[in-house]
Each structure stands twice: as C-alpha cells, then as structure tokens.
Amino acid sequence: MAHESLRTYLKALEARGELKRIAHPVSLDREITEIHRRVLARGGPALLFEKAVHPDGRPAEMPVLANLFGTKERIAFALDRRPEELRALGELLAFLRQPAPPKGLREALDLMPVARKAMAMRPRTVRRAPCQEIVLEGADVDLGRLPIQICWPDEPAPLVTWGVVVTRGPDPAAEREDDFNLGIYRMQVLGPNRTAMRWLKHRGGAQHHARWRAAKREPLPAAVVIGADPATLLAAVTPVPDTLSEYAFAGLLKEAPVRLVACRTVPLKVPAEAEIVLEGHVSLDELVDEGPYGDHTGYYNAVEKFPVFRISAITMRRDPIYLTTYTGRPPDEPSILGEALNEVFIPLIRQQFPEIVDFWLPPEGCSYRVAVVSIRKRYQGHAKRIMMGVWSYLRQFLYTKIVIV
The missing domain is CATH 3.40.1670.10 (UbiD C-terminal domain-like)
Incomplete structure (x- = not known):
C-alpha cells in the first residue's frame, strides 16, 4: 500500500538513506534552488532544510522540503512499486478511459482485481484533520509566514511551485467533468493574501474557471494543497481521463480511499493529511501581469495576464513542512517526473x-x-x-x- 501522508513517506525515505536533513541556515532567495539543482543532477536524496531563512533575514517558521521526486526510483517507491512497474499504471488508466466488456468468463474473472481496486477509489470524508490544526482567517492570513522561495535571478516575487490546486466546475452533480480537479499551477505572490493563478487554457483548472464564468457570477472557489500525500501529488500530474477525479485516481494508486476534509471557507474538500492549505477564490475578471519566471527551456517566460487568487484562510498542521521545487533547464524535478510518466503514456497511446x-x-x-x-x-x-x-x-x-x- 502506498504511503498515507507526506510524513510517512519521508520517514520511509530516511530509513532508506534517501532523505538528507540540512541544519545549516540556507536562504530562500536562490540558495535552495542551487543546492537542489546540484543534488538532483547527481541523483541525490530528498532535502529537508530545517533552518531556511527569508530574504530579509527572518528565520522561516517551518522546514522546507525539496527534491522529493528527484529520481525515478523515489517516484516508484512513493507508490510502493518498482520503476519497471510504472507502465502498469498506464495500462490501468487505459482501461479506465475506455473499458471493454469481457469476452468470456475467464476474462471477467481476470478483471475482478481491477474492479476491487475501482471500489477503493471513492474518497472518504472525515470531520477532523491534521491539516486544520491551525486556522488563520481574516487579518491573520499572511503568505509571508510561509517559506516561499525565489528560484532564479530577477524574478519579480516569490513563487509557489508545488501547490496542488483543487477546483470543481459549476455542476458536479450533472457533469463528470465538473468533479474535483487537481492540477499543479505556479502562483506568483502579489501580497499577504493574493497570488496570480497561472493555469494554461488546456488545463483542468482553467477549464473549470471558464465554465464557472459562463454559468455563475461569483468567483471560482479554489484550494491550494501544499504537501499532500505522494499518491495525490502524483495523481495531480498524471493525465487521468476528464471523467475521473484525481482524488479517485489517487485512491486507486494507494489501493485505499483518500481521506478528505471540508474546507473552512470554500465549498471544497482537501486531503486531510496535507501539511498546508490555502483557501480562497479565483477572480473571474481581475487579471494581473504574471512573470517573467524561469521555465523548462532554460529561459524566462514572457509576461502574460492571469487571474487573481484571493486567499480567505490558511490552514496547516501545528508543525508543517513546506514542499517546494524549481523549474529550469533539464534535468530538473519536473523532467524526472516526465520521464517516469512516459511509462504511463505508452499504454494510453497504444490504446488508440x-x-x-x-x-x-x-x-x-x-x-x-x-x-x-x-x-x-x-x-x-x-x-x-x-x-x-x-x-x-x-x-x-x-x-x-x-x-x-
């Protein structure tokens, strides 16, 4: 069974010698990026910076985790699998995209394990959760309390890089495409309670935003999960079918239901075992300049307009861990994830x-x-x-x- 939370995964990594704790003070302004880049390039361990320092010299209130999925082996281990078993996930996704009826009794019996796994996909809602041990609302909402890093020179502001953005469309009861969607979108900090939400038009969150704009007048509710369990993190970057929620797929990966809890200020649900959650709304009409930021190509993106995410609450564990990464010229963490997901793409494309x-x-x-x-x-x-x-x-x-x- 895959790991229940980010913490259980880190404990397992440390037991394998794949987690390095760094007790020396390290700046959030580019130093973490450079250390991360060098360690990843040689296939090194996940990094837990226990004494991160803000650019103004303030010590961070929580440790910073980087290079979590810096090797294909760690990605597979997060799902309690070997690297060569990742292609089986693609075969499962291909089946879910276009399930074919069994041709006989023997094939029907062979599909029973898949059916049992599918039964485990439905998330389970709980009333209390570690991710809400601390709740900040109103004037207490301040992104400056989080150790948000600056990745590259001349970037305009700190950048949230590993947030899992949770949205729903306007009519989830009638349209499967409007069920919970999870995606990773970078977020430029604009102030204590505001960020830009950089989602490209083809991504699920942007499509929910467009359908919400067509159907409703109020802003789109959204939640940003920082430090989810490994299965949820990987589900958020996997090309699951539009009719399947990433929460359901994460349950399939874990072979156990994902435990969710209702948000405090928006009508959404988030993983109960998460480290930090930002709750709020994405504006339908307020756009801001986003960027330039370093990208996969090794160059900076052009400045573009994206909607504003206004935060109404920050919830977290009592001793949260802030998960981060950087994007740059390969090899970087997104490119390692891309190599692993290549094994998932093959059965999907072969299906067609x-x-x-x-x-x-x-x-x-x-x-x-x-x-x-x-x-x-x-x-x-x-x-x-x-x-x-x-x-x-x-x-x-x-x-x-x-x-x-």
Whole structure:
C-alpha cells in the first residue's frame, strides 16, 4: 500500500538513506534552488532544510522540503512499486478511459482485481484533520509566514511551485467533468493574501474557471494543497481521463480511499493529511501581469495576464513542512517526473494506436516539446497518421513541436 501522508513517506525515505536533513541556515532567495539543482543532477536524496531563512533575514517558521521526486526510483517507491512497474499504471488508466466488456468468463474473472481496486477509489470524508490544526482567517492570513522561495535571478516575487490546486466546475452533480480537479499551477505572490493563478487554457483548472464564468457570477472557489500525500501529488500530474477525479485516481494508486476534509471557507474538500492549505477564490475578471519566471527551456517566460487568487484562510498542521521545487533547464524535478510518466503514456497511446511499439519524451525536449515514436509501419503515410494522433490524443501534447516517427 502506498504511503498515507507526506510524513510517512519521508520517514520511509530516511530509513532508506534517501532523505538528507540540512541544519545549516540556507536562504530562500536562490540558495535552495542551487543546492537542489546540484543534488538532483547527481541523483541525490530528498532535502529537508530545517533552518531556511527569508530574504530579509527572518528565520522561516517551518522546514522546507525539496527534491522529493528527484529520481525515478523515489517516484516508484512513493507508490510502493518498482520503476519497471510504472507502465502498469498506464495500462490501468487505459482501461479506465475506455473499458471493454469481457469476452468470456475467464476474462471477467481476470478483471475482478481491477474492479476491487475501482471500489477503493471513492474518497472518504472525515470531520477532523491534521491539516486544520491551525486556522488563520481574516487579518491573520499572511503568505509571508510561509517559506516561499525565489528560484532564479530577477524574478519579480516569490513563487509557489508545488501547490496542488483543487477546483470543481459549476455542476458536479450533472457533469463528470465538473468533479474535483487537481492540477499543479505556479502562483506568483502579489501580497499577504493574493497570488496570480497561472493555469494554461488546456488545463483542468482553467477549464473549470471558464465554465464557472459562463454559468455563475461569483468567483471560482479554489484550494491550494501544499504537501499532500505522494499518491495525490502524483495523481495531480498524471493525465487521468476528464471523467475521473484525481482524488479517485489517487485512491486507486494507494489501493485505499483518500481521506478528505471540508474546507473552512470554500465549498471544497482537501486531503486531510496535507501539511498546508490555502483557501480562497479565483477572480473571474481581475487579471494581473504574471512573470517573467524561469521555465523548462532554460529561459524566462514572457509576461502574460492571469487571474487573481484571493486567499480567505490558511490552514496547516501545528508543525508543517513546506514542499517546494524549481523549474529550469533539464534535468530538473519536473523532467524526472516526465520521464517516469512516459511509462504511463505508452499504454494510453497504444490504446488508440496499437501499431506503436515505443514512445519517448526526451528530457532535452523540455517538457513535451519533442516526442520520439517507433511504429510497425504498414502503409505509405502511416507515420503522418501517428504524428497527427500524438498531437490530438492527449492535451499534454498541445505544446509538442517535433514528433519523430
């Protein structure tokens, strides 16, 4: 069974010698990025900075965790699997995308384990949770209390990088696409209770935002989970079907229901075992300049307009851990996650195109920008068909510029 919380995972990593505690003071202004970058490049351990320091010299109120998923082995271990077993997750996702009826009794019996796992997907709601041991509302809401890092030179403000953003569409009872969606979107700090919400149009949160704008007048409720359990973190970056909530998929990964608790100020539910939660609303009409920030390409993004997230409450454990990462030229943590998720993509694409032999997203392609595909070619123009299929099948490949078949 996968780990129940981030803390149980860290305890297991420490027992394996894969967690390094750093007691020396380290600045949140670029120093954590540089240490993280060097350790990741040599396949080093997860890093727990116990004495992080704000740029103004204030000691941080909580430790900072980085390089959590810095190796493919740690990603697999987070799910209690070996790296070579990750492809089985893709096969499970392919089945959930397009389940085929069994052809006979034997095949029906073979599907029983999948059915049992599916029964475990439904989240379970609890009344009390560790993530709400401390509740800050009103004037007490202050992002300055969190050790939010500055990753690269000349960036305009600290950046929340590993927040799992939870949203729902306007009619979850009628539309499966409006059920809970989880995504990782970077958030530029604008003030004590405001951030920018940088979600691209093809992502689930942005689509909820668009449907909410079309159906309602009030801002979109949202919650940002910092330091969720490993299964929920990985579900948030996995291409699950639009009709399946990432909470349900996280339960499938854990083979146990995800424990959720109702937020204090918005009509959403968040993982009970989380470290920190930011509750609030995303404006439907207030946009701000976001960026420039360092990106996968090794260059800074252009400044663009994105909606404002206004925070109504911060809830946390009594002794929270702040999870962070950085984005830059590969190798970085997102590129390591991309390599691991490549094993998940293969069964999904093969479901639509069985002639595909193998599929690879090279890290040098900077997050989906280059795809390499091998096929069993059967006719003239076959490669062109596969190229068009790759570009259209999964939203993740919207930004793929080169497909080599």
